[in-house]
Amino acid sequence: MKLGFVGSGVITEAVVTALLKSRSDISRIVVSPRNVQVASRLAGMSPLIRIGRDNLDVVDASDMVFLAVRPQISEEVITALQFRPDQHVVSLIATLRHETLAEWIRVPAKITRAIPLPTVADLQGMTAIFPPDARVADLFSSLGPLIQCRERAQFDLVAVASALMGTYFGMLEICEDWLVGEGLEREHAGEYLKHLVHGLSRTMMTSDAKSFTDLRHEHTTPGGLNDQMFDIFRRHGGAAGLQDGLASIFNRVEGSGK
Structure with a gap:
């Protein structure tokens, strides 16, 4: 199996x-030279990996081509490539529709969309693919749990959920800054x-609780600190803001938002 990666960012590094x-x-695995640091790290991991001369070389050398470029430059990058009808193209670009990708590729190559979580690097991340495909499913199921979405809307909803990563770390950033501002050393x-x-993540994966609601109740004493925090979060628009964000991301992924 000969694989090529157009784009050499965080997700490419995790998957490879x-x-x-x-x-x-x-x-063989051929990776894009665009991100020199990532490409060099990957090439140093195995003699199976080489850095392509350019993205055209990556595509030419591969049976299965993974597209992992930023959405903002995806049209410019993809339309400059020359694909073969016998190739399998796997798009890791969450906002790029199947129909648009097919138009840019210009040949009847097989197309699958995938959303792997960065933790696949440790063989613990989940991946969603659409449409179901035995070959791509076999590949990603060796990296961790797999969801094969049978409808595009289901896949788009997974893409929405994946947009929570930055917010998750952003909340921790806000908490850390507040603690430091009140006098706790940043390291601590x-x-x-x-x-x-x-x-909490370990508890979530090992608990017998059947839902997030159950987990919240298990970690909340009525009238206690956790109860107070969640109540303030809701009353000050935290829940509404999160729901608005999810809806906005869904509209963008669906193509009706900006």
Whole structure:
């Protein structure tokens, strides 16, 4: 299996790292030279990996081509490439529709969309794909749990959920800054928050609780500190803001937003 990655950012690095750990049927991986640091790190991990001369070289050398460029430059990058009808194109660009991608590719190559979480690097991240495809499912299922979405709207909703990553870390950033501002050393504030969320993540994956609501109740004493915090969060528009953000992202992914 000969794989090529157009775009060499965080997701490309995570997927390639995972493939080296989980697969023995890959004969070659060619990565884009655009991000020199990431491409060099990957090339140093295995003799199976080489850095392409350019994106055209990546496509020419591959049976399955992964597209992992920023949405803002995706049209410019993709329309400059020359694909073959026998290639399988896997798009990791969440906002790029199947129909648009097919138009830009200009040949009847097989197209699958995928959203792998960065934690696939440790073989613990989940990936969603659309439409269902046995070959792509086999590849990503070796990296962690897999969702095969049978409808585009389902896949788009997974893309919306993936937009929570920056907000998650942003909330921790706000908490850390507040703690430091009140007098706690930044090192201690950061370490405490990291251990807090790490512990909550482990509890979430191992608990018998059936829902997030159950988990919230298990971690909330009526009238206690957690109860007070969540009440303030809701009363001050936190829940509404989160729902508005999700709806806005969904509109963008669906193509009706900006």
